Amino acid sequence: MTDSKTSVIPLAVTLGDPAGIGPEVALRAATRPGAPRCVLLGERATALRARDLVAPGLDIVEISDPGTEVPEASLPLIVTGKAPAHPYGQVSAAAGQAAYDAILKAIDLARAGAVSGIVTAPIHKEALSAAGIPFPGHTEMLETHGGVREAGGRVAMMLANDEIRTVLVTIHVSLKDAIDQADFEAQMRAIRLAQQGCRAFGIAAPRVAVAGLNPHAGEGGLFGREEIEIIAPAIKAAQAEGIDASGPWPGDTVFMQARQGRFDVVVAQYHDQGLIPVKYMGLEKGVNVTLGLPFVRTSPDHGTAFDIAGQGIADPASMATAMEMAARMVAAL
Incomplete structure (x- = not known):
């Protein structure tokens, strides 16, 4: 060397x-x-x-x-x-x-x-x-x-490239199991680790966007109530801890907004929701x-x-x- x-x-x-x-x-x-x-x-x-x-x-x-x-x-x-x-x-x-x-x-x-x-x-x-x-x-x-x-802790996966970062609430499980595992505690863990991960990249006050689980982030309960009963309360609790968290945002548009500079990191609910946007931009860029x-x-x-x-x-x-x-x-x- x-x-x-x-x-x-x-x-x-x-x-x-x-x-x-x-x-x-x-x-x-x-x-x-x-x-x-x-x-x-x-x-x-x-x-x-x-x-x-x-x-x-x-x-x-x-x-x-x-x-x-x-x-x-x-x-x-x-x-x-x-x-x-x-x-x-x-x-x-x-x-x-x-x-x-x-x-x-x-x-x-x-x-x-x-x-x-x-x-x-x-x-x-x-x-x-x-x-x-x-x-x-x-x-x-x-x-x-x-x-x-x-x-007594847990970890989370962050995928990052030069333009967007995403942290996963659930990782290597079936989609059915991911829905069951995306509970309040899992939301809080991912949001907190998303903030910590961004700070490790030198971002002093990370803006954390939380994606919804259902299409259109549930559309006010029309397509599911996870956003109302689980994800939104977790965002509110994170905000009470001083984390700049927002959402739940529709999963089909939140990554575009992050890429445009509105958010520093996106908390995705399940593996493919978070990884497809990063990998689509090129495997050679992602970490x-x-x-x-x-x-x-x-x-x-x-x-x-x-x-x-x-x-x-x-x-x-x-x-x-x-x-x-x-x-x-x-x-x-």
Whole structure:
């Protein structure tokens, strides 16, 4: 790494599912000019295969302490498994377990203060399930193992790009379950974390827009009463706490208003309501931020892309943005 980075605590960068594009975008992003100081976490064979694919001249140095300095033309790797390289583009329990092991190690290091934050490459939900891992995604893993639940807290997912930010009330559940889970407490948690997340981006007085659950935000009760009985009371309670919250706003127009500068963040009721507007603007621009953790965590806004894995053509832009955003958030702490 460069001399300017030697005194900086590194970011932990997990390689994600070994059968996907995570390892190659992680290496590309970590080796670009101006990248934050990073330490990779994953299986040795996976890291070396990605190196041979996208950065043949790079030296991968195995370390055990994230603070270990390595030569400039190299990247440090904390080995979390020594299995042979997994076949590209195939769902497997072994690959799911490999991805999970790296995440758990990254969380341990972050909680110990040995790394400044975590940037996670994409994982595959079917591979996790095949390995018997009881979490559908990173967010749930981080909430359980990151010290949040034992402290009585919860986390929320924020998707952000240069133009809009959104925080989700519910995450990886069916639409039917999302409706049931979008209760008063979930609304309050998302609104509070939306404010905190915006402040982490340097916005002193965030304007929080809360989307409705039903079409036209319920149209005064014609299309459902969740807005009247749950969402509006939560907004009023948040306002009483000093949060600049407003709504409920119709979900089909609130993101347009946020993009035009009326709001700093939108609280969306369920996964696709919040993620489609961000992803439509380009996967290379979006970053996933987990709010409510005692450490910084970001990830690119795309999946494992099994269809192009191993071809060396995956775009590292979102991964690079995730690293840059993590470094900015760490600096703002």
